[in-house]
Amino acid sequence: MFRPLVAGFFILLWFSAGLTQEGTPFRYGTTNSIMNLPAWLAKEGELYSKHGLPNLEIIFIQSGTLITMAVVSGEVQFSGAGAASVVAARIQGADVALLACPVDADAVYLIARPGIRTAAELKGKKAAVTRLGSTTHFYLRSALRYAGLDPGKDVQILQLGLEFAGALEKGVIDAAALPFNLAFPYLRKGWPVILDLSKTGFTYPASCVVSTRAFVRGNPEVVDRFLRAYLEAISVIKKDRAFTEKVFAKWLRQSDPEIIKATVKAYADLFKPIPTVPDQGIRAVLEDLSLRSPVPKELVDRPDHFRDHGPLGRLVRGGWVEQLYK
Structure with a gap:
């Protein structure tokens, strides 16, 4: 099922390589975190193809830190990375942005x-x-x-x-x-x-959809198509437990039925229909980072410096999410 790809400083694993309609490869990097379930389900349910991104590649990378580096380097166009690595990279001047976060806090x-x-x-x-x-x-x-x-x-x-x-x-x-x-x-x-x-009141946006601001500006239609598929996948997770369990079992190679059912039930409730990037989560990351290295004071109360709600907001205002839950 898997085959290795050496790309720069990564050893990556991917499913079904392919090209988009425009002949340009688009890749989504994920860790093995369950928070990436919407991205995996969109692949298994052919939602990327449905929304105009046939054969979008899903690439496994070992950690969120490496995934963020992959986005910055252009190895992948989208990724599921935790806010910690993205915020840290942004503080250092990297052109990255959080586009959507499936939960406000993990279990x-x-x-x-x-x-x-x-x-x-x-x-x-x-x-x-x-x-x-x-x-x-x-x-x-x-x-x-x-x-x-x-x-x-x-x-x-x-x-x-x-x-x-x-x-x-x-x-x-x-x-x-x-x-x-x-x-x-x-x-x-x-x-x-x-x-x-x-x-504990803990808030942390994990495995968020991440891209570069340059890619978002230069490819608005691609970003729109991706988010349509991603949002629809969340709605399927909430509605179709049986299919979601199959996706979870396949992508995380899990065979224990008790773990599969319990995990899917827990996260179907946690995933947000509208996966906004929470202010509190960004603040929590900045507070943690400040304990280890200086954080510019002017960035502490500027959550939009680290996120871009534009593409998601347009889909919400256009009624896409409402349509999914009718």
Whole structure:
């Protein structure tokens, strides 16, 4: 099913290469985060073809940090990246923008190995993320802070790529902040939950649709077509659980029916019909970044510096979302 592609500084994996009607390849980069489900379902449901982007490529990249770099470099035209890497890149002058975010906050659990019952017991222990600066890194840092720990001092954070979740069971690490589908096996076994981020007021826009402002300006019709397919995919997720479960199982290679059903149910409720980029989520990212490096004061209250609601707003005003839910 997969085949490798070496592109610049990436080793990528992709489904069904192809060209658009104009003969130009368009690519959407994703991690293995469940938040990318709308993009995957649009592919499986042939919604890209329906809206004029036949054979749009879906490319797997290991982390949100690398995905953002891929957008900036032009390797991909769209991506599903967390706000943390996009905001950080934008502060450094990169021409990137958040176009749509499927949720305001993920269902994330700070889970520890058996025997660890309190946050204080994590001091001096190890945790892991896919890559520093990624969404998984932001989840972990946020969870540790909500639990009363200093993520820069109290816990050693390792970069383990896609193996970070499995490292918890193997004993390589002592704790991890895991989204629902990765946390579910541990929850089912009764492993200690140090913190449930969904009960803290935590806001973070994960796996948002990202592009460059130059691409959005130069290709408004392509962006419109993509977002039409993406929005329709969200409506299908909410209406057709059986098909959504098949897509989830295929793209994340999941065979456990309990995990499949529970995860699809959880995220069908979380996905927003109108996936706007929340002010509060951008502020949360800026606050986290400011703890590690200077953030220009003039950018703190300028969410539009990091997002572009223009394409999504036009579809909403034109009645596209309303039409999908009739």
